[in-house]
Amino acid sequence: MTNHPVASEQASTAFRSALDVVRQVEPRIADAIGAEIADQRASLKLIASENYASPAVMLAMGNWLTDKYAEGTVGRRFYAGCRSVDTIESVAAEHARAVFGAPHAYVQPHSGIDANLVAFWAVLAQRVESPALARAGVRHVNDLSEEDWAQLRRALGDQRMLGMSLDAGGHLTHGFRPNISGKMFEQRSYGTDPETGLLDYDAVRAAAREFRPLVLVAGYSAYPRRVNFRIMREIADEVGATLMVDMAHFAGLVAGKVLTGDFDPVPHAGVVTTTTHKSLRGPRGGMVLCHEDLAEHVDRGCPMVLGGPLPHMMAAKAVALAEARQPAFGDYAQRVVDNARALAEGLLHRGASLVTGGTDNHLVLLDVQGYGLTGRQAEAALLDAGIVTNRNAVPRDPNGAWYTSGVRLGTPALTTRGLGGAEMDEIAELIDTVLRATSPSGTGAGGPSKARYAIAAGVAAKVAERAAELLDRHPLYPGVDLS
Ligand code: DSN
DSSP states (O other), X not given: OOSOOSOHHHHHHHHHHHHHHHHHHOHHXXXXXXXXXXXXXXXXXXXXXXXXXXXXXXXXXXXXXXXXXXXXXXXXXSSSOOHHHHHHHHHHHHHHHHHHTOSEEXXXXXXXXXXXXXHHHHHHHHHIIIIIIHHTTOOOGGGOOHHHHHHHHHHHTTOEEEEEOGGGTOOTTTTOTTSTHHHHSEEEEEOBOTTTOSBOHHHHHHHHHHHOOSEEEEEOSSOOSOOOHHHHHHHHHHHTOEEEEEOTTTHHHHHTTSSOGGGOSTTTOSEEEEESSSTTOOOSOEEEEEOHHHHHHHTTHHHHTOOSOOHHHHHHHHHHHHHHTSHHHHHHHHHHHHHHHHHHHHHHHTTOEEGGGSOSSSEEEEEGGGGTOOHHHHHHHHHHTTEEOEEEOOTXXXXXXXXXXXXXXXXXXXHHHTOOHHXXXXXXXXXXXXXXXXXXXXXXXXXXXXXXXXXXXXXXXXXXXXXXXXXXXXXXXTTOOOO
């Protein structure tokens, strides 16, 4: 395992003591925490949005900071006694600004969805304030009367968002109905080129010209390629939209300077949102980056759309961001991308079909239709063999968003664990072996079952054995002994 800066012996003592204390109150929870590390140690984790945070990050979250209310921002709290929280939030924001070269960082969001909500409201508030508020003689969004707000709500019906379609790799929060963004905004999607699977900037431009969105969203959770944010910004500017980039998936690649220039969203976007726990390898949480013109609105995230800040999580974000400033993090980010490429090549070499034909980020989208399977069957069969992935729609997916026709594979976690290119090829071999040995079984409503499957006898156990050998070469949290 690489790059985690806390000595494992110290971490081992700390975790063991912590679990002993928990066990005295509720042993089932202590046991479940112990079982989780055992499960994670024993599985080949290829979920593209997961990682392994360092012991320092974990230990920063589990303490008395959880007891403190701190609504407001640094130096302007609605509660007394926030001296330490002010320090923590300032340090986290300082590291975030330095890591990403952003003028302003808001580190309070509890998740990626929350970060996106903060960004939406900030963009709306900014647009409402100027020039509509000026015309109405209102100086500040906080001075809006009830009637002004009623008008604003009516106006929201006209607000438009253009984002990547779900089956091309976009995210629910980019204007889709199951999320509030799909209710706040009238939404339209841009997809990918049907031949290449790549983002077609001319098509995005044409859609933007026709639809005239207020917010153009870039970013994805299942698109295996880089996005040119300079071009996206040009498109946004041409139609008067704010470019919002949700970099939750690839924040670690931006922090590690693998995505630079046109592929770094920060210099190009009006507002950037992220989670902190994916490729960035921090605690579970969110963050918003922006320029000074939007900062005032972003900082009102709580209480506008967020509950009170979680000081223990901001402390852990600060630790993770300090880690991301180390040169070793740049090496890590580069290895994440190299590993994804090796995994893609290993699969292609064995005849698999990949959306876009490969990858240049941290994820690979494997189309399992060639194996005669749905994504759900493939996901379940791989899990039987100790390989943890998640099913994912492919563009124009015939099996919809529930069963899907793809499996998303990501390398951030296994790269943290220390696996390299040759091992990615072995993993490609294991995945291909399982999927070739799996076939649909039984019938469902109206035809063959999209969920049930059978694996040829002995294959899952054999692959699980080979996966365990691979994992044994790279212990997870080495030296952390809870026994
Ligand atoms: N749930 C995250 C993912 O897996 O990509 C996105 O929110």
